[in-house]
Amino acid sequence: MxxxxxxxxxxxxxxxxxxxxxxxxxxxxxxxxxxxxxxxxxxxxxxxxxxxxxxxxxxxxxxxxxxxxxxxxxxxxxxxxxxxxxxxxxxxxxxxxxxxxxxxxxxxxxxxxxxxxxxxxxxxxxxxxxxxxxxxxxxxxxxxxxxxxxxxxxxxxxxxxxxxxxxxxxxxxxxxxxxxxxxxxxxxxxxxxxxxxxxxxxxxxxxxxxxxxxxxxxxxRPDDVRLSVAATRDLLRRCGADSLDYFVTNEKKRHYIWRDGRGLIGYDLANGLVLASGNPICAPQHRATLLNDFLHDMERDGYVVAFWAIDQTLADDLGNRGFRTVKLGEEASLEVDRFSLENLGARGSALKRAVRSVEAHGIEFAFYRLEEVPGHVYSQMDDLDRSWLQEFGGTDEKGFSMTLSRLPDFEDQDAAFAVALDPSVPGLPRVVAYLSFVPVYNRNSYSLDMMRRTRQAPNGINDFLLVHTLQVIGYHGRDTVSLNFAPLAETAGGPSLLGRAANALPPSLKKTFYIDSLYAYNDRFGPDWVPRYGAFKARRDLIAIVRMVAKLEGAIALDWRRRLSRLIAGSNYTITRSPPVATRYAPEVTDDQDS
Structure with missing residues (x-):
């Protein structure tokens, strides 16, 4: 321009x-x-x-x-x-x-x-x-x-x-x-x-x-505000097919609503830059028209448009429209039927040891759909989420493209939880860690959202939760599970331009962006790797795009803001929502079910 x-x-x-x-x-x-x-x-x-x-x-x-x-x-x-x-x-x-x-x-x-x-x-x-x-x-x-x-x-x-x-x-x-x-x-x-x-x-x-x-x-009244939330979820049930689609409900994202709710694009706006996250959500036959209208409306108003964490199909489409595309990393996707610890070799043996080590501490596993979560379990998960944020990032959850930035609540009817419970504590079982999953409609899949654990949780607790989840999730009608997006990961051939640039980063920045740890952790489960791309028009916009992504994903956080948010969250927090109480636990998984 x-x-x-x-x-x-x-x-x-x-x-x-x-x-x-x-x-x-x-x-x-x-x-x-x-x-x-x-x-x-x-x-x-x-x-x-x-x-x-x-x-x-x-x-x-x-x-x-x-x-x-x-x-x-x-x-x-x-x-x-x-x-x-x-x-x-x-x-x-x-x-x-x-x-x-x-x-x-x-x-x-x-x-x-x-x-x-x-x-x-x-x-x-x-x-x-x-x-x-x-x-x-x-x-x-x-x-x-x-x-x-x-x-x-x-x-x-x-x-x-x-x-x-x-x-x-x-x-x-x-x-x-x-x-x-x-x-x-x-x-x-x-x-x-x-x-x-x-x-x-x-x-x-x-x-x-x-x-x-x-x-x-x-x-x-607040009740009517949820009508738009319900309409978004209805659109997701009809048209949501990508593992990142459900994260359009992230409260950080703005919505470009197309033709009275027949299509939707999640984005954020800052300093004249519109950053769209994920793929457009609409019927396949309307995708080109939705994209045309979105680009026309935004560019007519003088905004610079960029895309983040999109799939190969959309990247090719945008390439034909004059955008430059770059590979951002890869997303781990696991097929439940193919997952077996026996087939993973040394990686499977390491996962078995981690699971048995956790079980030796008396930790029990339970898998719940949202409506099945007992009220006391949900309250403990909510407390754990709050304390985790206070300790590691203030009151705001990091992430933009692949997270809800909140604990799923009663509006997320198809969400699910994998919970690690310690029954040795007097009274009700104590939650020591949990994973939250959101649905991928039209693919019979779940996407991993949050991973939370207490300081007292034994080592290997996340391995314990994921292994047991992958072994029981098929009974809940799911075929695949999408794990974390590993930024700058490169499994097909040599590293990309961004991958080579990532290797030159200092260790502190690599730790901030989880560049090494996310890929290494996901790879232990033997997933299929699905590439994710970014798209932009001009190289001169790259600095603004990277700065905006770093801020949204939580890489830029000022210490004084964290301290202030911790003080505010320490006294004014109340639990206002909880799902219906249920008492049914998922069946236990024993060692002889490892394969």
């Missing part, structure tokens, strides 16, 4: 960011003002403030004013929180105000002053501009796209309202007082049958507004 274009895109993003934050604030401010004025009018406070005669009648417009304020505040909340349900409900309320304001009977209800033409014009402009762009602003969280829509709304209101007032005051020679009287009406007129009919319509409208308001308040 030329330098002039990049500068132009940067300036555009800065301006649009200001507008994006300003417009919801304006909606909230105006809505709050209307709400306060409406309440003040209803309680009679404006008689003193505006020096109005005592006992001034409350007009129909006075009753609508607080509800109009609620609707405008609702629009602001919907825009700021990207809640389409709140936004649509608020727009519906505005549409209701438009219906009432143009109705001829409203002129009678306000005392014969005529239709509220000002409300008619402004509300029609607002509703029309909102509805005409209802799909554009929800495409993604791009400041440029959302700000352009906001500016379209403001322009529509300004142009239409300006034309109306200009024609009224300049051409027809209408003064401000006359326009105000024409708009608000004269409340001294008598009541007739038409006004009574309008009153019935008004009551119906207020009932509808009350229903909108109740739905608006309900949509603010």
């Amino acid at each position: 030329p330098t002039a274009t990049r500068l132009r895109a940067l300036l555009t993003r800065m301006v649009m960011a200001v507008v994006t934050n300003l417009v919801p604030t304006l909606f909230a401010a105006v809505g709050g003002l209307y709400l306060l004025l409406g309440i003040a009018e209803l309680v009679g406070a404006t008689e003193w403030f505006f020096n109005e005669p005592a006992g001034t009648s409350i007009t129909f417009a006075d009753l609508l004013l607080p509800l109009l304020g609620v609707a405008l505040v609702g629009i602001a909340v919907g825009l700021k929180q990207r809640r389409r349900d709140i936004w649509l409900l608020s727009v519906g309320m505005i549409a209701g105000f438009t219906f009432v304001s143009w109705a001829p009977l409203s002129a009678v209800s306000r005392g014969g002053g005529g239709m509220d033409v000002v409300a008619l014009i402004t509300n029609l402009a607002l509703v029309g501009s909102l509805l005409s762009t209802r799909n554009r602003y929800t495409v993604r969280g791009s400041n440029l796209m959302r700000a352009s829509v906001y500016l379209g709304w403001l322009a529509s209101l300004a142009v239409i309202s300006g034309v109306y007032w200009g024609v009224s005051m300049l051409v027809l020679d209408v003064t401000w007082d006359q326009a105000r009287t024409y708009s608000l009406g004269d409340p001294t007129s008598t009541i007739d049958n038409l006004q009574r009919l309008q009153l019935l319509a008004t009551i119906a409208f207020f009932v509808a507004c009350l229903a909108f308001l109740i739905r608006l308040l309900k949509s603010l």
